[in-house]
Amino acid sequence: MSNAMRTPAGAINVERYQGAVAEGRFRRLWNANAPGYLFLLPWLIGFFGLTLGPALISLYLSFTDFDMLQSPRWVGAANYVRIATADPKFSAAMHVTLTYVVFSVPFKLTFALLVAMALNRGLRGLPIYRAIFYLPSLLGGSVAIAVLWRQLFASDGLVNAALSHFGIEGPSWISHPSYSIYTLVALSVWQFGSPMIIFLAGLRQIPQDMYEAASLDGASKFRQFYKITLPLLTPVIFFNAVVQTIEAFKAFTPAFIISGGTGGPINSTLFYTLYLYQEAFGNFRMGYASALAWILVVIIAIFTAFSFLSSRYWVHYDD
């Protein structure tokens, strides 16, 4: 280093000093942040490799024709145009899914709230009731329950056997296009356990003295429910409604098993996710299926945004 030899001794010291400062700063930065990032490493790899990367690729694929045999061919907005204008199965799937959401979520939440209120009275045997009501939710996603449901609502199934005791001859629920979707709604409502548990936790937070004060003032039970329970529970109702609606949009297994993977009869149980699955893994239209996936995301996002925007008019946070 001839340069260094020609510079005065003091200058060398400054350079060294600056180097040491930089190294110290780097070391300090490293020491402060390295453990955090090392602990995060698996998640970061997963996030980039399995979430962000694939999401971007799927956005790209949604503008292509891709059958997995040949490389993706850019088609612009053609997939989206076809979905919007020329795909009767898409509108059928949308109709089925919206019907399912609109019927299953409110009923499910109403049952969950009613049962939670019945249980929130310092009853004996609360843990047993709570467990019994929760059990179907836990088993719910499995194939066995879907198989059972298919039998329950078959023409010679249990529901019709029970109805015949009252002299009613029930239809063949699962193979009738007007009823089949409601058997799936019933299955979803049967699984009201997990929102019920969240309601129970929420009900416990309402201070009892509010009810005591209200009943001293002569407020009826109904009025207490309307003026105390319901407003104070709105954050929990909001949370349950958002979570359950998103879950309902994503429902798959029961429809797949009950219709044997077809979404029939006459597309009456063609859930959105089932249609997506058919397009992707039945017809290998991966580009088209990616576009379907993104439309689902947009629908869920719009719904969620709308819920959050509307929440300021009806959800009360005590602060």
Added chain:
Amino acid sequence: MTEMTASVTAARPPSDITKRSLPASLIIHALLIAASLLMLYPLLWMVSASVRPENEIFSSTSLIPSSIDFSSYARGWVGLDVSFGRFFWNSLVISLLVVTGNVIACSLTAFAFARLRFAGRNFWFAIMLGTLMIPYHVTLIPQYVLFLNLGWVNTILPLVVPKFLASDAFFIFLMVQFFRGIPRELDEAAMMDGCSAWRIYWKIMLPLSLPVLATAAIFSFIWTWDDFFGPLIYLNDMNTYTIQLGLRTFVDSTSASDWGGLFAMSTLTLVPVFFFFLFFQRLLIEGIATTGMKR
């Protein structure tokens, strides 16, 4: 969402101040018992159908069989080219690996978010919460193409490896909430004594967090055991089938012919979940109440 669930977490003890008259509480009990029976009836009927003589299955809505006959189980067990033993084993291996992956990877991630200070922590935490909202359909197809190109289709790897990369954000969130409740003085003191972050995680945090780790483990197990969609996409060879795929194949191949075997095998697939539920329902219910996990 965070504040909302956090407020649910801080549940107060139940209030049983409301004293009510005997008739009122009798009516409520009667209603609840009736509702419980209605809820359980389909399940009990399925179990009883599995031990009924074949000719009796559809002739009665009663829950008590005229005689008990376990032959449906023997018949169903070997009803396919591959026996249900194989499906149980496959499901067990996948479920246990998923549990291991979730517990390790999610607790590492949650520890970093809850306890370590580093630049960009809040940013990454917000991203992590954001991933909770993304439906898996968006990543499904590129992930499938990726795993296909890696030669992982028809192996358990696509179902297991993502869990070792903390892909279940629900559990991260659950653990962060729990870790935040552990007194900071503990790890601050350890830090003063020169403990490394790893030792704090391993020797202090994990032992104190057994309840939340158990909750995550149990939910992981049950959800993986019940999962149908993942195996449906990634496992095509019957030897690799999980119990859910096996059951579905059994449904398709026997369709209306062997109802006894069908209900017997259906019952068997529910047994592990049922026992987990029986032994750990307190943990499961707390898990639901604190994070609002979906099912």
